[in-house]
Amino acid sequence: MxxxxxxxxxxxxxxxxxxxxxxxxxxxxxxxxxxxxxxxxxxxxxxxxxxxxxxxxxxxxxxxxxxxxxxxxxxxxxxxxxxxxxxxxxxxxxxxxxxxxxxxxxxxxxxxxxxxxxxxxxxxxxxxxxxxxxxxxxxxxxxxxxxxxxxxxxxxxxxxxxxxxxxxxxxxxxxxxxxxxxxxxxxxxxxxxxxxxxxxxxxxxxxxxxxxxxxxxxxxxxxxxxxxxxxxxxxxxxxxxNDLCGFTEAEVEAVLVHLAAEGGDWSPGEALATMRTFYNGYRLARALYNPTLSLYFFKALQREGGAPRATARREPGDGSRQAGLYRRTAAWRGSADRGPHRR
The missing domain is CATH 3.40.50 (Rossmann fold)
Structure with missing residues (x-):
């Protein structure tokens, strides 16, 4: 993929x-x-x-x-x-x-x-x-x-x-x-x-x-x-x-299952739990995953064999501007090292 x-x-x-x-x-x-x-x-x-x-x-x-x-x-x-x-x-x-x-x-x-x-x-x-x-x-x-x-x-x-x-x-x-x-x-x-x-x-x-x-x-x-x-x-x-932009959880899960079949020391359930915590914060008509962050996460799984060590992303603010709120992904890893810190 x-x-x-x-x-x-x-x-x-x-x-x-x-x-x-x-x-x-x-x-x-x-x-x-x-x-x-x-x-x-x-x-x-x-x-x-x-x-x-x-x-x-x-x-x-x-x-x-x-x-x-x-x-x-x-x-x-x-x-x-x-x-x-x-x-x-x-x-x-x-x-x-x-x-x-x-x-x-x-x-x-x-x-x-x-x-x-x-x-x-x-x-x-x-x-x-x-x-x-x-x-x-x-x-x-x-x-x-x-x-x-x-x-x-x-x-x-x-x-x-x-x-x-x-x-x-x-x-x-x-x-x-x-x-x-x-x-x-x-x-x-x-x-x-x-x-x-x-x-x-x-x-x-x-x-x-x-x-x-x-x-x-x-x-x-x-x-x-x-x-x-x-x-x-x-x-x-x-x-x-609602999902004209953004991914549903079912779509995210399907990609994770596909990627897991390609190899890597991680499980779809573990990856989905991380994404559900950090990338699923958009409550519109129903919850959506941020597509840009999700694609970044997928590429890390595919290239590095596991989740990125940490990510920081600006998230939506109070409606009049994008507030400077940063959230850091928990560092779950299937092996001792997944490469340099990525932002």
């Missing part, structure tokens, strides 16, 4: 034969759940891989790859009519810098959006009859130009937004004077982040945007924007989508 620890590109994962816990059976339910969806999970919980899967499934430019990427998965046996029917644009707000004053942060947000719109234009240039105009100092105008180009074609846009609240949370929790003021300037009144989401909301009103899928850590930023974006539907507590 090849474990995709730290890998969030769906195409690479599938084509290079990495282990993938298939969640494509939920795609029909995602489509039925609404056109503007919000899915919140702690950091490092597999949200970026989820968006990558959606991108590959709906992108009209990847229609020729459908059988290669999805033929062996649940949705490949029963695809929805919407597969490979959209232009797909992806924004990743974890890439927007949070340092500096408000004008610096706003410039970074304009730059990120313009970069993504420019890449979008290059990717779908053969589909558009009119060019997209990039306005260096006004990404909202660039966005409106992209929508205009899309609206003149038979296809519509699917917008993916990863870590929508990342840089705003960083601004809010920065240990410096004026952090609250900078946060409010971005989100309240005519703040730029609020304006961006207002433009997304407006675009879904017949301007070429058909669907939106947003991931983030908490609902705080959306709540503070109030009317800026009040049309999104939260699906993170819906039992249907």
């Amino acid at each position: 090849k474990f995709p620890y730290g890998l969030s590109d769906f195409s690479t994962l599938i084509q290079d034969g990495y282990w993938y816990r298939d969640r494509t059976d939920r795609l029909a339910s995602i489509e039925d759940a609404g056109r503007q969806l919000i899915f919140l999970r702690p950091r490092r919980f597999g949200k970026s891989l989820l968006l990558s899967m959606l991108e590959h499934y709906y992108d009209l430019n990847r229609a020729a790859q459908f059988e290669t990427l999805f033929g062996g998965l649940a949705v490949g046996r029963d695809p929805t009519p919407l597969h490979n029917q959209y232009y797909v644009m992806k924004w990743d707000f974890s890439l927007v810098p949070s340092h500096g004053e408000v004008p610096d942060i706003e410039a970074g947000l304009h730059q990120h959006l313009n970069d993504r719109i420019s890449a979008f234009q290059q990717r779908y240039a053969h589909q558009f009859t009119t060019p997209i105009r990039i306005h260096p100092d006004n990404a909202i105008s660039s966005w409106e130009s992209a929508l205009s180009a899309v609206s003149q074609t038979p296809h519509k846009l699917y917008l993916l937004i990863d870590e929508y609240d990342n840089f705003a949370n960083e601004v809010l929790m920065a240990d410096r004077d004026g952090s609250r003021d900078r946060y409010q300037a971005l989100l309240y009144g005519e703040g730029l982040l609020k304006t961006v989401f207002k433009s997304v909301k407006a675009a879904a009103g017949g301007l070429g945007l058909d669907r939106v899928f947003i991931t983030g850590v908490s609902p705080v930023v959306l709540s503070d924007m109030t009317s800026g974006y009040n049309v999104g539907e939260h699906i993170d507590q819906d039992p249907m989508f």
Whole structure:
């Protein structure tokens, strides 16, 4: 088994034969759940891989790859009519810098959006009859130009937004004077982040945007924007989508049994007890194992013949930020030494 620890590109994962816990059976339910969806999970919980899967499934430019990427998965046996029917644009707000004053942060947000719109234009240039105009100092105008180009074609846009609240949370929790003021300037009144989401909301009103899928850590930023974006539907507590990211205990146990058959001085029951104690702390609709930490643990079992000596990981905090809470795994070992301390 090849474990995709730290890998969030769906195409690479599938084509290079990495282990993938298939969640494509939920795609029909995602489509039925609404056109503007919000899915919140702690950091490092597999949200970026989820968006990558959606991108590959709906992108009209990847229609020729459908059988290669999805033929062996649940949705490949029963695809929805919407597969490979959209232009797909992806924004990743974890890439927007949070340092500096408000004008610096706003410039970074304009730059990120313009970069993504420019890449979008290059990717779908053969589909558009009119060019997209990039306005260096006004990404909202660039966005409106992209929508205009899309609206003149038979296809519509699917917008993916990863870590929508990342840089705003960083601004809010920065240990410096004026952090609250900078946060409010971005989100309240005519703040730029609020304006961006207002433009997304407006675009879904017949301007070429058909669907939106947003991931983030908490609902705080959306709540503070109030009317800026009040049309999104939260699906993170819906039992249907509870394990859209994350592993169930049955899935973890199945992997451990498989790995135990490959060898190693450990037992699946002992390993599961350790993981149940330290990696199963996410109480959503039902308990889930953190996928990033679980993959790390699996790789250690496979490569070293036992659990990592110790691990330290940041865990979710109070909703408005990831608190600096570290928990250390107990050092159970099947032999005297399992290699250097790993973090």
